[in-house]
Every structure is written in C-alpha cells, then in structure tokens.
Amino acid sequence: MNKKHVVITGAGPVGCVSALILAKAGIHVTLLEAESDLPLDMRASTFHPPTLDMLDELGVVQEIIKQGLITPQFQYRDRQEGLIAEFDMTAISEFTKHPYRVQAEQYKLTRIISKILKDYPHVEQKYSAKATNLTQDDGSVTVHYDTPDGPQSISADYLMSCDGSRSFARKTLNIGFPGYTYPELFMVVSTTDDITEVVPDMCPVAYITDPEEWCAVIRAPEMWRFLIPTDPNMTEEELLDIEFLESRIQGFAPKKQKYTISHSTLYPVNQRVAETYRKGRVLLAGDAAHVNNPLGGMGMNGGVHDGVNVSEKLVQILNEGASDNLLDLYDRQRRSIAVEYVQAHSIRNKKIMEEKDPSIRKQRQDEIKAVLDDQEKSLELMMQVSMINSINKSNAIV
Numbered sequence: 587m588n589k590k591h592v593v594i595t596g597a598g599p600v601g602c603v604s605a606l607i608l609a610k611a612g613i614h615v616t617l618l619e620a621e622s623d624l625p626l627d628m629r630a631s632t633f634h635p636p637t638l639d640m641l642d643e644l645g646v647v648q649e650i651i652k653q654g655l656i657t658p659q660f661q662y663r664d665r666q667e668g669l670i671a672e673f674d675m676t677a678i679s680e681f682t683k684h685p686y687r688v689q690a691e692q693y694k695l696t697r698i699i700s701k702i703l704k705d706y707p708h709v710e711q712k713y714s715a716k717a718t719n720l721t722q723d724d725g726s727v728t729v730h731y732d733t734p735d736g737p738q739s740i741s742a743d744y745l746m747s748c749d750g751s752r753s754f755a756r757k758t759l760n761i762g763f764p765g766y767t768y769p770e771l772f773m774v775v776s777t778t779d780d781i782t783e784v785v786p787d788m789c790p791v792a793y794i795t796d797p798e799e800w801c802a803v804i805r806a807p808e809m810w811r812f813l814i815p816t817d818p819n820m821t822e823e824e825l826l827d828i829e830f831l832e833s834r835i836q837g838f839a840p841k842k843q844k845y846t847i848s849h850s851t852l853y854p855v856n857q858r859v860a861e862t863y864r865k866g867r868v869l870l871a872g873d874a875a876h877v878n879n880p881l882g883g884m885g886m887n888g889g890v891h892d893g894v895n896v897s898e899k900l901v902q903i904l905n906e907g908a909s910d911n912l913l914d915l916y917d918r919q920r921r922s923i924a925v926e927y928v929q930a931h932s933i934r935n936k937k938i939m940e941e942k943d944p945s946i947r948k949q950r951q952d953e954i955k956a957v958l959d960d961q962e963k964s965l966e967l968m969m970q971v972s973m974i975n976s977i978n979k980s981n982a983i984v
C-alpha cells in the first residue's frame with residue numbers, strides 16, 4: 587500500500603471505473619459524490635465492445651452482461667421504407683473479445699463497482715459531498731466540498747473531475763467549454779411492452795430516419811426506449827403529457843391497445859468539448875470534458891475510455907515514477923478523439939436521422955445498402971460504430 591492519493595469528484599460511470607483502476611493499483615482514492623446515494627437515473631444504456639473489453643480487465647464485465655442484454659445486431663430503418671440494412675457485429679470478433687453491444691442502464695455499472703470498492707480499505711466513498719472549490723500548487727491539490735455537517739476539504743496528489751457536464755473543476759479553473767446547445771429538447775419514452783409483438787423484425791438497436799420525427803430505438807433488459815426529438819414550440823407540460831408520450835410510440839409501432847409508459851425523460855443536448863483536459867494536477871474526464879448527442883451511444887462510452895486512459899497514466903506516474911507529462915499525452919489523445927471522432931460522428935448521425943431532402947435520404951439509404959453488400963466496407967462501418975477505431979486512433983497519438 588502506498589500513500590499516493592487521488593480525489594475523484596462524481597460517482598458516475600467514469601468516476602467509478604477510474605476509482606476501481608486506481609484502487610486495484612493500491613492508490614488511495616477519495617470518491618466525492620454530491621448526491622446522497624448513487625444516482626439511479628435513466629441515461630446511457632449502451633456498452634460498446636471496447637468498453638466491455640476494458641470492464642473485462644477490471645473483472646466486472648460478467649456482472650454487467652448478467653444484468654444486461656447482449657445485442658450483436660443493429661439496424662438502420664426509415665420510418666416510411668422500413669428496414670434498410672441490418673449489421674451483425676459478430677464480424678468484428680477478431681478485434682474484440684465482446685463483438686456485441688450490451689444494453690444495460692449506466693446505474694447498473696456504478697452499483698456493481700461501488701460495491702466492489704467497499705472491499706478496498708484505501709478507498710473512501712463519500713456521499714452528500716459536493717465539491718465547490720479547489721486550489722493547487724506544485725505538490726498537491728486541495729478540494730473543498732460541502733457536506734450536511736458543513737464545509738470540509740481534502741488534499742491529494744491529483745484530482746479527477748468526473749462530475750458531469752457542469753464540472754465544478756472546469757468552471758473553477760475557467761476552462762472554456764465551447765460548442766452549442768440544440769434548440770430542441772430530446773425525449774426518451776420507455777415502455778415495458780414488447781415491441782417485437784407489433785414490429786416483429788425490430789432489432790434491439792434501431793436507428794429510424796425521418797424528416798419530421800426520427801427515433802433511436804434501444805431495448806434495455808426491462809424496457810424498450812424510444813429516443814426522439816421534440817418540438818421547441820411545445821411546453822414541457824405538453825411534452826410530458828401521458829397521452830402525448832403514448833402517441834409517440836404508437837407512431838413507430840402502431841397497435842390497437844395502449845402502450846404502458848414506464849418512464850420518460852426530457853433533456854437538453856449539447857455538443858461541447860473542454861479547451862483542455864488538464865490543468866496542473868486537475869484532470870477532466872467524461873461529461874466534464876465533453877458532451878454530445880446520444881446518437882451512437884458515444885457519451886458514456888467515450889467517457890469511460892477517458893477514465894481508463896488517464897487512470898492508467900496516473901498509476902504509471904504515482905507507482906512507477908513516470909513523468910507527469912503523460913497527462914499532457916492524455917489531453918492530446920482523448921481531446922482530439924472527442925473533437926475529431928465523437929463530435930464529428932454524433933453531429934453527422936443526427937443530420938442523417940433528420941435529413942429532409944428526399945434525394946439525399948435516398949442516396950444515404952442506397953449507400954448503406956451498398957456497405958452491407960461489401961464485406962470490407964461493412965467491417966469498416968462496424969469498427970467505427972463499435973468505437974474500436976476511436977480507441978485505435980487515440981492510442982496511436984504520441
């Protein structure tokens with residue numbers, strides 16, 4: 587056991603994965619979470635192959651698979667035309683131990699990891715601990731945080747800010763977060779009813795293009811989720827009206843009976859990347875560093891990839907005496923991937939989903955059918971959507 591110490595703010599997927607990597611290396615970890623318990627919100631629910639490979643290294647993948655749904659296939663559909671193309675990720679078996687997506691809500695991962703962390707005496711998980719300020723010098727960083735018993739502070743070698751899109755550290759350090767917010771809110775409507783009883787060929791992951799109302803259909807173990815854009819002219823009250831929610835699912839899978847609506851969320855979506863991922867002893871990872879639309883499921887996955895990248899570097903620095911210039915490499919590797927890959931692909935995905943010009947939509951459909959018929963192009967597409975390409979590109983940066 588060593589005396590090296592990292593403070594992590596935020597017990598989301600990125601903070602928890604990072605805490606586990608550091609804990610396994612014998613590094614002291616203090617995990618500060620603002621909420622009184624692990625958040626149980628319905629947010630990301632897709633684990634891509636390289637993320638599963640990383641979770642495998644950490645010994646948690648089997649539990650996620652047990653609580654999730656293995657999904658090798660994904661579809662491109664059009665609301666009018668129906669199925670356009672279906673791809674099977676079994677084709678990328680050579681490049682990953684997990685040639686499929688696992689559909690499981692992100693809170694399942696944080697719960698699994700938090701339980702494991704309790705077995706490490708050098709890890710402290712503090713809830714109702716909201717980081718508010720920080721100071722740093724050549725030797726340490728000090729984090730100030732609010733608790734129900736009043737303000738407290740803690741010093742460590744490094745701080746990982748994994749506290750989501752409103753990152754206190756990014757704001758405290760005046761790190762810019764340029765980008766934009768979409769005018770429309772995104773909505774997720776979920777039902778426990780089985781969609782395949784209505785649309786038998788609907789795959790658990792399906793992207794449905796439409797000029798008026800596109801949709802990403804994701805089947806999680808307990809429910810089917812429909813991610814759709816909303817009309818900026820409607821009020822939140824109108825959007826969350828149960829009849830309106832139900833009619834959204836009817837629009838994609840019409841049936842005579844009413845759908846049971848089990849859940850709905852309405853949220854603003856941003857495309858932003860922090861100006862730097864490192865300032866001195868402070869590292870930004872996950873949503874604290876970048877946010878994007880959920881089309882392609884790259885938000886949480888990209889965040890976990892950041893967390894693994896920077897935690898492994900911290901282990902090299904703290905345990906093996908490596909230069910902390912490695913943290914600048916983290917910034918170069920992960921920041922450029924966020925800009926060139928995640929932002930570029932998520933923005934493009936949304937444009938394809940909502941394309942209004944019929945000739946461009948037809949061209950896109952023909953292209954995707956041609957990709958399906960071409961083994962090499964098909965493999966390239968799956969390497970891209972699985973995020974294996976993004977990891978390879980990131981690791982190639984020196």
Ligand SMILES: Cc1cc2nc3c(=O)[nH]c(=O)nc-3n(C[C@H](O)[C@H](O)[C@H](O)COP(=O)(O)OP(=O)(O)OC[C@H]3O[C@@H](n4cnc5c(N)ncnc54)[C@H](O)[C@@H]3O)c2cc1C
Pocket residue numbers: 595596597598599600601618619620621625628629630631632692715716717718748749750751754851852853871872873874880882883884885886887889
């Ligand atoms: C409603 C919604 C739906 C989404 N759906 C999808 C989806 O379908 N697919 C997808 O890929 N992505 C989706 N996302 C994005 C995805 O959830 C995030 O990319 C992912 O959660 C990022 O993980 P994280 O650990 O970086 O941050 P978070 O999961 O946001 O975790 C941050 C943690 O930090 C805590 N915290 C915040 N401030 C402080 C503080 N000052 N001190 C201490 N703790 C603090 C928070 O309570 C939280 O537990 C969605 C996001 C939202 C908001």
